[in-house]
Structures are given as structure tokens and as C-alpha cells.
Amino acid sequence: MKQIMAWSSRVILVAAAVYAGVFGVIWFIRPMRALASGFLLGGLISLYNIFHLSFRLRIAGLRVLSGSRMPAGLHMTVRILTVIFGTLLVYRFPALIDFRSFVLSLLFGYILLVTVMSFYYLRKTTSSDEGGETLGSDSESNISRDDV
Amino acid sequence: MSLTVLAGGIMIAFGALAAGIGNGVLFSRYLEGIARQPEAQGTLFGQSMIALGLVEALPVISIAFGILVLFGVIG
Numbered sequence: 701m702k703q704i705m706a707w708s709s710r711v712i713l714v715a716a717a718v719y720a721g722v723f724g725v726i727w728f729i730r731p732m733r734a735l736a737s738g739f740l741l742g743g744l745i746s747l748y749n750i751f752h753l754s755f756r757l758r759i760a761g762l763r764v765l766s767g768s769r770m771p772a773g774l775h776m777t778v779r780i781l782t783v784i785f786g787t788l789l790v791y792r793f794p795a796l797i798d799f800r801s802f803v804l805s806l807l808f809g810y811i812l813l814v815t816v817m818s819f820y821y822l823r824k825t826t827s828s829d830e831g832g833e834t835l836g837s838d839s840e841s842n843i844s845r846d847d848v
Numbered sequence: 849m850s851l852t853v854l855a856g857g858i859m860i861a862f863g864a865l866a867a868g869i870g871n872g873v874l875f876s877r878y879l880e881g882i883a884r885q886p887e888a889q890g891t892l893f894g895q896s897m898i899a900l901g902l903v904e905a906l907p908v909i910s911i912a913f914g915i916l917v918l919f920g921v922i923g
Contacts, residue, residue: 753904760875765889774871787916791916794921803916814902
């Protein structure tokens with residue numbers, strides 16, 4: 701759990717920094733300022749959404765493990781309101797933020813998340829074929845495939 | 849009522865509805881899995897994140913498009 705969290709968070713943060721850096725540089729090029737700010741706004745909202753999702757999922761899992769009876773949700777309303785906030789900014793400042801780039805870049809975080817996580821499992825499965833660790837080996841489980 | 853407003857409303861409503869159902873099913877299975885087999889939390893977490901990411905991407909886009917259609921920026 702800690703292993704996958706640390707690895708994926710690090711990769712996603714590096715990718716986000718590169719993304720913000722690239723569009724930050726583009727923002728300084730005058731004619732493409734609206735386009736770049738749309739990409740920046742959408743990308744940042746998307747990244748916030750995936751970190752919030754990951755945080756809520758971890759909290760819910762920990763609550764189940766600790767036996768707490770307190771309900772834990774995914775707080776999807778918060779993520780939807782974040783997107784609505786960005787959209788209202790686009791509507792309010794159409795000359796500063798391009799709506800096409802904003803809507804397109806809302807997918808950035810989700811695509812990054814799916815790619816990074818899939819790559820993690822692909823790498824792990826490949827390394828298990830070569831005698832390395834297997835899926836779920838970061839847990840304490842001793843159950844093997846033959847036991848199932 | 850203009851058809852544009854209806855289109856925007858349908859986009860937002862159905863996007864949110866479908867995502868709510870999808871997220872609910874996935875999340876309940878995730879919690880059920882952890883409760884049954886606590887040591888599998890690491891594996892379940894990663895796989896749930898992939899599935900939730902795929903489920904949530906669509907409504908986010910549809911809500912953004914829907915609001916832009918409602919306000920007349922598109923259409």
C-alpha cells in the first residue's frame with residue numbers, strides 16, 4: 701500500500717511539474733496565453749481531483765480496517781464543484797481562458813492516473829514472471845495461487 | 849424552452865447519474881474486499897483507482913461541456 705502510494709504519487713507529481721512548466725513557458729508567449737491558461741487551469745483541477753480521490757479512498761479503507769462505524773464517502777460532490785468552479789471561471793473570463801483547452805485538459809489527470817497505475821501493475825507482473833515479487837506482495841498475505 | 853438548455857441539462861444530469869452509480873458500485877466492492885481480506889488492501893487500492901479514474905473522467909467532461917452549453921459558450 702505504502703509502496704504503490706509513494707511510487708505513484710512521485711511519478712504523478714513529476715509529470716504534473718513538467719506539465720505546469722511546459723504550459724507556464726507557453727503562457728509567456730503572448731498570442732497563446734489564453735490557450736495555455738486553459739490547459740493550466742484544467743490540468744490543475746484535474747490533478748486536484750485525482751489526489752482528492754486517492755485521499756478519500758485511502759481514508760475509507762483505513763476506516764474499514766480500524767472497525768470504525770463512521771461513514772466515509774468518496775466526496776464526489778467536491779470534485780464536481782471544483783470542475784464547476786473552473787467552468788465558471790472560463791465563462792467569466794473568456795478572453796483570458798480558452799474553453800476548448802480547459803475542457804480537453806480536464807482529462808489530463810485521469811489519463812495520467814490510469815497510465816501510471818497500469819504501468820505499475822504491468823511492471824510488477826513482469827517482474828513476477830522473472831522471479832520477482834507478485835501482485836499483492838506488499839501485503840502480509842501468504843496465500844499462493846495454488847491455495848485458491 | 850430552448851433545445852440548447854435541454855441538451856445542457858441532459859448532459860449534466862445523465863453524466864452525474866451514471867458516474868454516481870458507477871462510483872457507488874466500485875466503492876462498495878472495494879470496501880467489501882477490504883473487509884473480507886484486509887491484507888489485499890494494497891492491490892485493491894491500485895485497481896480501484898484505475899477503475900474510478902476511468903469512471904470519473906466521463907462525467908467531469910460532460911459536466912464541463914453541459915455548463916458551457918447552458919451558458920451559451922458552445923452551441
